[in-house]
Amino acid sequence: MTILGTAFGMVFYLLQVVSGESGYAQNGDLEDAELDDYSFSCYSQLEVNGSHHSLTCAFDDPDINSTNLELEICGALLEINCLNFSKLQEVYYIKTKKFLLIGDSEICVKLGEKSITCKKMNIVKIVKPEAPFNVSVIYREGANDFVVTFNTSHLQKKYVKNLMHDVAYRQEKDENNWMHVNLSGTKLTLLQRKLQDDAMYEIKVRSIPYSSDYFEGFWSEWSPSYHFRTPETKRAEEMDPVLLTISISSFFSVALLVVLACVLWKRRIKPIVWPSLPDHKKTLEQLCKKPRKNLNVSFNPESFLDCQIHKVDGIQSRDEMEGFLQESFPPQPEESEKQRLGGGVQGPNWSPEHTVITPETFRGESPLECPAGNGSACDVTILPSPRSPESGKNGPHVYQGLLLSPGTTNNILPPPFPLQSGILTLTPVAQGQPILTSLGPSPEEAYVTMSSFYQNQ
Amino acid sequence: MFHVSFRYIFGIPPLILVLLPVASSDCDIEGQDGKEYESVLMISIDELLDSMKEIGSNCLNNESNFFKKHLCDDNKEGTFLYRAARKLKQFRKMNNSDDFDHHLSMVSQGTLKLLSCASKEENKSLKEQKKQNGLCFLKRLIQKIKTCWNKILRGTKEH
Numbered sequence: 001m002t003i004l005g006t007a008f009g010m011v012f013y014l015l016q017v018v019s020g021e022s023g024y025a026q027n028g029d030l031e032d033a034e035l036d037d038y039s040f041s042c043y044s045q046l047e048v049n050g051s052h053h054s055l056t057c058a059f060d061d062p063d064i065n066s067t068n069l070e071l072e073i074c075g076a077l078l079e080i081n082c083l084n085f086s087k088l089q090e091v092y093y094i095k096t097k098k099f100l101l102i103g104d105s106e107i108c109v110k111l112g113e114k115s116i117t118c119k120k121m122n123i124v125k126i127v128k129p130e131a132p133f134n135v136s137v138i139y140r141e142g143a144n145d146f147v148v149t150f151n152t153s154h155l156q157k158k159y160v161k162n163l164m165h166d167v168a169y170r171q172e173k174d175e176n177n178w179m180h181v182n183l184s185g186t187k188l189t190l191l192q193r194k195l196q197d198d199a200m201y202e203i204k205v206r207s208i209p210y211s212s213d214y215f216e217g218f219w220s221e222w223s224p225s226y227h228f229r230t231p232e233t234k235r236a237e238e239m240d241p242v243l244l245t246i247s248i249s250s251f252f253s254v255a256l257l258v259v260l261a262c263v264l265w266k267r268r269i270k271p272i273v274w275p276s277l278p279d280h281k282k283t284l285e286q287l288c289k290k291p292r293k294n295l296n297v298s299f300n301p302e303s304f305l306d307c308q309i310h311k312v313d314g315i316q317s318r319d320e321m322e323g324f325l326q327e328s329f330p331p332q333p334e335e336s337e338k339q340r341l342g343g344g345v346q347g348p349n350w351s352p353e354h355t356v357i358t359p360e361t362f363r364g365e366s367p368l369e370c371p372a373g374n375g376s377a378c379d380v381t382i383l384p385s386p387r388s389p390e391s392g393k394n395g396p397h398v399y400q401g402l403l404l405s406p407g408t409t410n411n412i413l414p415p416p417f418p419l420q421s422g423i424l425t426l427t428p429v430a431q432g433q434p435i436l437t438s439l440g441p442s443p444e445e446a447y448v449t450m451s452s453f454y455q456n457q
Numbered sequence: 458m459f460h461v462s463f464r465y466i467f468g469i470p471p472l473i474l475v476l477l478p479v480a481s482s483d484c485d486i487e488g489q490d491g492k493e494y495e496s497v498l499m500i501s502i503d504e505l506l507d508s509m510k511e512i513g514s515n516c517l518n519n520e521s522n523f524f525k526k527h528l529c530d531d532n533k534e535g536t537f538l539y540r541a542a543r544k545l546k547q548f549r550k551m552n553n554s555d556d557f558d559h560h561l562s563m564v565s566q567g568t569l570k571l572l573s574c575a576s577k578e579e580n581k582s583l584k585e586q587k588k589q590n591g592l593c594f595l596k597r598l599i600q601k602i603k604t605c606w607n608k609i610l611r612g613t614k615e616h
Binding site for chain 1: 488492493495496497498500556559562563566567570571
């Protein structure tokens with residue numbers, strides 16, 4: 001019985017307690033409903049007005065009737081325990097210097113004296129920076145880029161100094177196609193090639209505290225937008241005509257040079273660039289002196305076709321010449337001598353015929369040597385005899401002046417005539433004095449050429 | 458053998474009990490990573506020292522009794538900061554500018570906020586120290602607080 005009674009008593013007791021709980025549950029339901037309805041969110045702004053900070057809260061539900069609701073913050077305050085919010089329309093705010101900025105605070109929604117709901121917050125973790133301002137874009141033509149600059153009031157603040165900025169830009173016709181760039185500084189460079197030409201762009205900036213910093217929080221409001229237009233690409237094309245003109249003029253000048261080179265190649269350019277090897281005969285022709293204007297110096301036999309060649313009467317001339325030679329010269333003409341045939345000097349004893357030195361006559365026994373020593377050149381004047389058998393006629397006399405170079409002074413020249421066939425006149429005469437010589441063994445040969453000298457040698 | 462065990466039982470434990478308060482710190486320090494100090498406290502300390510630049514040239518070189526008694530010794534940094542912060546509070550509302558008082562409060566209350574000291578100073582000692590009101594002492598006190606905080610953070614970084 002006792003046990004039964006105790007059991008019943010326990011049951012009734014439990015029922016009472018449960019009913020009491022359910023009675024409280026009414027208030028609990030109300031509280032739960034109020035908690036759901038009275039949820040709020042806050043953000044802080046430090047040094048927003050000099051050294052004063054601000055704290056702004058608002059209910060999440062805009063339809064809530066906040067007429068009699070108050071907000072209060074307690075904890076982490078300087079010299080006081082709690083502060084009441086001021087109300088402006090549906091927004092609650094505080095502006096004060098008395099935030100300690102260390103530790104948590106508690107913000108409660110109060111209906112009269114009763115706290116409906118409370119929320120623990122740290123002021124330094126709900127920081128919302130001030131919006132940037134003075135956004136400007138400058139186009140740099142030389143660098144083909146856009147320099148974006150903006151300003152923020154946090155550069156002069158003591159607490160929230162390190163921010164991360166978000167620069168957003170878009171083409172005005174492309175709605176909701178924003179490009180974002182994050183940076184920690186206040187200067188950004190946009191390349192022109194990454195933007196459309198001749199298009200209108202909109203750009204804006206916002207900030208947030210660095211996550212690794214002591215202060216954390218939310219994005220600031222966007223800065224006022226800045227609008228700019230990208231330049232057209234024609235400016236780049238304007239540079240091309242100048243280059244085009246220069247390239248065309250250079251091309252034509254090169255072509256002109258090529259044409260001139262082809263035209264003047266043989267006449268002017270090749271003799272200088274690739275000179276031809278000199279011909280010894282032609283060179284000698286040029287080097288030989290022309291003693292008189294009427295004299296033709298040539299190795300070409302055909303150039304003397306119109307010359308009258310007088311044949312010398314061998315007997316007469318031989319006698320005269322023998323006498324002349326015996327008086328003046330030894331039989332062996334060893335010494336170097338000059339030999340000249342001059343038709344211009346005619347003595348009274350000279351016959352009008354003149355000797356002609358033929359190539360065959362040069363194969364003599366006694367060599368001749370040109371006088372050396374003074375280094376003067378040998379002057380060998382060969383007088384051709386007229387071809388016509390007529391004697392006495394004074395035909396045109398053609399003299400040949402052959403100038404031997406000093407280098408050949410030591411050369412041994414063949415004798416102009418063989419001693420047996422005629423009189424060989426070798427006189428060491430000075431330059432310009434003619435010497436008459438007798439005919440050689442082949443009177444039909446009209447003249448002597450320089451080449452025969454070389455052949456006999 | 459009996460004498461040895463008697464010694465160990467009755468000798469060493471009392472010794473430990475006596476030395477334990479000396480070896481252990483009586484204040485726990487929060488924010489030893491330096492974030493609170495560098496972001497909040499150091500700003501106010503520098504503002505106070507900047508405003509007191511001219512003070513110091515006329516100050517006597519005699520060390521105050523407060524600094525003779527309280528030092529930022531090893532394992533005693535928390536205690537020193539606790540006492541220094543409470544001392545700092547006494548200099549508020551002494552015809553200072555609003556900004557000066559504001560920063561004094563920031564340093565003192567911010568420091569106390571970061572300390573969790575088991576034993577609390579009695580008001581009696583505070584009354585005795587209240588008499589020392591010289592700006593020279595104040596400047597010296599702020600400098601000592603800064604030095605002690607730097608010592609704590611340096612020790613934390615080394616570890």
